[in-house]
Amino acid sequence: MQAASLSASxxxxxxxxxxxxxxxxxxxxxxxxxxxxFLLMVSTMIPPIGPIIFIVLMPAISFVTLSACRHxxxxxxxxxxxxxxxxxxxxxxxxxxxCWDSVYGS
Numbered sequence: 306m307q308a309a310s311l312s313a314s315x316x317x318x319x320x321x322x323x324x325x326x327x328x329x330x331x332x333x334x335x336x337x338x339x340x341x342x343f344l345l346m347v348s349t350m351i352p353p354i355g356p357i358i359f360i361v362l363m364p365a366i367s368f369v370t371l372s373a374c375r376h377x378x379x380x381x382x383x384x385x386x387x388x389x390x391x392x393x394x395x396x397x398x399x400x401x402x403x404c405w406d407s408v409y410g411s
Contacts, residue, residue: 326374333383337373341366 327334348355369388376383 323374326377329377329380330383334373334377337370337388341370 345359348359351358372390373383373388376387381387
């Protein structure tokens with residue numbers, strides 16, 4: 306895989322955009338960061354399985370964090386119930402599913 310080469314100004318812009326999102330709802334995002342830090346700390350106290358569980362859950366944690374940032378940038382207020390909303394399975398049947406199911410044999 307070829308790594309993307311970006312200018313330094315792209316990194317600075319990324320940091321500025323993140324700071325703007327944080328400033329919209331700092332308490333909610335700070336609380337989320339502290340919760341993740343607490344979970345990491347607790348997971349390190351349960352060797353050897355704790356760190357492994359944390360690593361396995363990291364993609365879901367990242368996904369929920371990105372979803373929360375998307376909600377904040379859209380002007381929505383974060384609430385306790387929305388944190389796990391992206392992980393809830395929503396199955397909508399589409400005609401194209403039949404085609405892909407036959408291709409992949411599932």
